[in-house]
Each structure stands twice: as structure tokens, then as C-alpha cells.
Amino acid sequence: NAGVMQNPRHLVRRRGQEARLRCSPMKGHSHVYWYRQLPEEGLKFMVYLQKENIIDESGMPKERFSAEFPKEGPSILRIQQVVRGDSAAYFCASSPRTGVPIEQYFGPGTRLTVT
Amino acid sequence: QQQVKQSPQSLIVQKGGISIINCAYENTAFDYFPWYQQFPGKGPALLIAIRPDVSEKKEGRFTISFNKSAKQFSLHIMDSQPGDSATYFCAASLISSGSARQLTFGSGTQLTVLP
Numbered sequence: 001n002a003g004v005m006q007n008p009r010h011l012v013r014r015r016g017q018e019a020r021l022r023c024s025p026m027k028g029h030s031h032v033y034w035y036r037q038l039p040e041e042g043l044k045f046m047v048y049l050q051k052e053n054i055i056d057e058s059g060m061p062k063e064r065f066s067a068e069f070p071k072e073g074p075s076i077l078r079i080q081q082v083v084r085g086d087s088a089a090y091f092c093a094s095s096p097r098t099g100v101p102i103e104q105y106f107g108p109g110t111r112l113t114v115t
Numbered sequence: 116q117q118q119v120k121q122s123p124q125s126l127i128v129q130k131g132g133i134s135i136i137n138c139a140y141e142n143t144a145f146d147y148f149p150w151y152q153q154f155p156g157k158g159p160a161l162l163i164a165i166r167p168d169v170s171e172k173k174e175g176r177f178t179i180s181f182n183k184s185a186k187q188f189s190l191h192i193m194d195s196q197p198g199d200s201a202t203y204f205c206a207a208s209l210i211s212s213g214s215a216r217q218l219t220f221g222s223g224t225q226l227t228v229l230p
Contacts, residue, residue, distance in 0.1 A: 004158070033217060042121075042204055042220035043159065056217060091158050095216075102208075102216055103149070106158035 002027065004094050004107035005074075012113045019079040019086070021110045025094030032075040033104060034067060037089045049075060082114045119207050121221025128228050134192040136224045138205035143186065145207040149218070150179065150190050153202045162203075163190070195228045202226070 005024040013019050025032050030051055035043040045059040049069040060067070064082075069075040079086055089111050093104040121138045128134045140148075149164035165172045165179040165188065172179045178191040192199055202225050206218040 006158075031216075035218075035220075040223075042222045043218070045217035045219070048217055059217065093218075102147075103161060103164070104218060105161065106151075108156075108158045 004029075004092055004105055006092050006107035006110050008110060009108060010111050010113070012115060013082045014115055015083060016081050019082050019112055021077040021079075021090050021092075021112070022074040023077070023092030023094075023107060024074045025092075026105055029094035029096050029105075031095045031102070032069050033093045033095070034075075034077050035091045035093065035106075037091060037109075039088075043091060046077070079112075082112075084114050087112055087114045119205060119219050119221045121205050121224060123224060124222070125225045126227070128195045128226065130195065130197060130228055130230055132195050132228075134190075134195045134199070134226055134228070136190045136203055136205070136226070137187065138189065138221050139185075139187045140207050140219075141186065142207070142209075142219075144209055145219075147208040148179070148181065148188050149206050149208070150177075151204045151206060151220075153204065153223075159204060192226075195226075197228045197230050200226055200228050 007022050032049045034046040037043045047060050047067045048056040064080045066078045089109045091106050091109045093106045095102045095104045119140045150162045151159035152162045153159045163174050163177045165181050167183050176193045181188045202223045204223050205221040208218050
């Protein structure tokens with residue numbers, strides 16, 4: 001049973017370019033969460049999605065960031081016009097639709113470097 | 116209200132010793148408290164978790180102690196081994212909420228176990 005998959009693992013973008021990060025949840029999981037980790041810091045929640053729905057985007061920056069989880073395919077976190085401050089590790093987690101507690105399982109992350 | 120404060124920032128323990136990491140939270144509505152272990156370049160891995168209706172949970176060498184009145188919880192690693200050297204994050208969540216299931220993380224503790 002494959003775990004949460006993220007790609008690419010490393011992404012380098014120049015300022016002003018777009019970054020697309022992909023996340024495939026664990027088999028049977030229909031909830032996806034995105035977190036950002038700055039160097040030497042803990043993870044900060046960005047957005048919580050279910051298939052075709054954004055449930056909570058309270059942690060998303062108001063501009064340049066968007067996320068989707070289509071009916072088919074992976075969840076995508078999109079960062080437009082990247083700036084140096086966007087350099088971080090972005091982690092995706094998934095959880096099953098039912099069950100208590102709702103345990104979140106993390107992928108290996110995408111490390112974004114903006115030059 | 117959403118903060119989780121973690122200490123110490125770093126911890127050095129001799130092999131065979133006990134490692135203790137502490138966390139305190141503010142939001143009394145939190146109802147799920149997991150601990151994650153993260154190795155360099157990897158995603159966080161769920162280690163152990165507790166609900167507030169119990170005061171202690173033990174899994175192998177790992178124990179969570181929970182003090183609801185003090186709004187504090189801690190991770191104890193017994194017989195610490197060099198392979199335990201990693202960064203540990205405490206977290207808290209509102210799993211009973213339909214939309215607010217995101218994890219709020221502490222800032223992390225870098226544990227080094229000396230051989």
C-alpha cells in the first residue's frame with residue numbers, strides 16, 4: 001500500500017515563475033491537507049480539501065496561492081509569481097473519510113527553492 | 116488561542132537515557148494530540164497520539180503524558196537510542212470538527228542521542 005506521494009521532490013523556480021506541486025493521497029483516502037515548513041520551524045497549515053471541494057483555506061496566503069483536488073488525479077498546490085519568501089518545504093498529508101481519530105499521514109514533501 | 120508551544124528547542128541525551136519533550140496548548144477545544152517524528156529530508160511520521168479523556172498512553176518505548184487541567188502534554192522516550200535522533204513535533208487538532216481538522220504544530224525539538 002503506497003504512502004502519500006508528492007512530486008516533484010525538489011523544484012527550483014526563478015522569481016516571477018509559477019510553481020505546481022502535486023500530491024497523490026494514500027489509497028482509500030479522500031481528504032488532503034497542505035502544510036508549509038520554513039527552515040528550522042514547525043509546519044503551518046495552509047489548506048484542507050476533499051474531492052472537488054475546498055473545506056478550509058484559512059492558512060492560505062490571500063494572493064498567488066491556490067489549491068485544487070479534482071475528481072480525477074492528484075491534488076495540486078499552485079503558486080503564481082513566486083518570490084524568494086516562498087522557498088520552503090511543502091508537505092501534503094492525507095486522511096481517510098471515516099474513522100476517529102482522523103489520522104494524517106504525510107508525504108515526503110516538495111522542497112521549493114526560488115532563485 | 117491556536118498556539119502550541121514546545122520545549123526544549125534541542126535536547127541531547129546519552130544512549131539508554133530518557134528523553135522528555137514538553138508541549139502546552141491554549142485552545143481548550145483541542146481534542147486530539149499527536150506526536151510526529153521527522154528525519155532530515157523526510158516528511159513527518161506519526162509516532163503516537165492521545166485523546167484528552169486519558170492521562171497516559173504508552174506504545175513501546177514511547178509514552179505520552181497528558182494533563183488536561185494544566186493544558187500540557189509531554190513525550191517520554193525511554194531507553195533512548197541513536198536511531199531516535201530526529202526532530203519531534205507535537206501537534207493538536209479539533210478532530211470533532213467537520214472543517215477544522217488541521218493540525219497546529221509546535222516548533223519542534225531536535226533530539227540527539229549520543230552513542
